[in-house]
Amino acid sequence: MSARSDRGSDPPERARDGWGSHVQDMMRLVEPLIPALRRYARSLLRDRVAADDLVQDCLERTITRWHQRRPDGDTRAWVFTILHNLAFNRLRQLHRRGEHLPIDGIDDTVLARAPTQEDGLRHQVILDALATLPDEQRSVLLLVTVEDLSYAEAARVLGIPIGTVMSRVSRAREKLAQVLAAGAGINAAPSRLRRVK
């Protein structure tokens, strides 16, 4: 579990530097994250416009709160935390209003052009299955498997212990496998395989 935990801490902030160096740090540390932030937001909301709005909100907060960040901290986990909290507020609002995110049919996530139609269909299958997971499982799975956050970083973003991250990832994968297997018309993995401890 150590292989990925050594990256992600930024060089210490230069002392007594003014806003100019903050701007340079933001451009250096935050701008490269934007494609991944868009992907995470869209994977959760499944709506391109709503997701980009959320990312814009996230970037604005990142800018105005930049001086509050721990200078030796991990910028990526910090920015993902801001985005994650915004996304979950939005999801809660949608759920409260009884609005449902699309589960069937082509959604915006897939409209991100797949190289071929066959790829597009295959992508649609896995994304439909992903959409059936509870938000808590979906988010942790995305952070760990797609966004390459370490378990420790994901724990920080979600505000939960690492052990919980791992058990949620495990449950999410199990559920996803079941949904995919059911969709493919074959039996899900026998449940006796679930625990190997």
Add this chain to the structure above:
Amino acid sequence: MSAPRPITEEDLQAYVDAALSAARHAEVADYLQAHPDVAARVETFIAQRAALRAALAPIAEEPVPAGLNLAALIARHGRPARYGWRAVAAAVVLFAAGGTTGWLARGPVTLSGIPALAQEAADSYEVYAPDPGRPVELAATDRALLVRWLSRRLNHSVVIPDLSASGYQFMGGRLVATSNGPAGLLMYDDTHGTRLVLLVHPMAPDANANMTEHQVGHVGGYAWATEGIGYSLVGPATNKELHPLANEVRRQLRNGI
């Protein structure tokens, strides 16, 4: 010899994510070899991980929309009172590209990285594309000479993308001056006389950068950088083909054509 630590569910998950130490990874691999039923389950998870990544990768490859341009957002939101506004202006000018800030940005401060490239490409387009008589210095017929010239001055072997399948013929090119050194300008046109410019130059900051959309006045474009070389394809901002064409240029350059 002490008994090996038992393999836990957490080990299996971390194995799927390639997050184990090399030693532990090997122990789990041995365990899986001896337990095919568990190995099958782990294989499923590995395939699932690859499928998710592949399905969502295209989102991160899209150009970042103009509304998420960080430099512009900083210019709008990042002026806390405790920093002098002159310092802020200087810092923002350093990074601002495009839009109405474009002209302000040409002040005494030199742009760098992708914002600079975007500005330079738009400027070159404004100057050379409308030129009726001599838009390029070396025409397409002198392609080999042009490639040698640009490659020598940019210290990089310049490749001329072929956009004829998309209806754009290569017209020729020239060397142009930018505040960040020499750049190569390649020009294309279609049968309606619509001209596009691809500007190429070595990058100091932003040696690798995702494709970003930019607009300066009525000139639109897409800029990116790969392994120290920056590219920006610019044309009329109303041209809907710019984005797919930029993708095509990037694809050809990636594959060495």
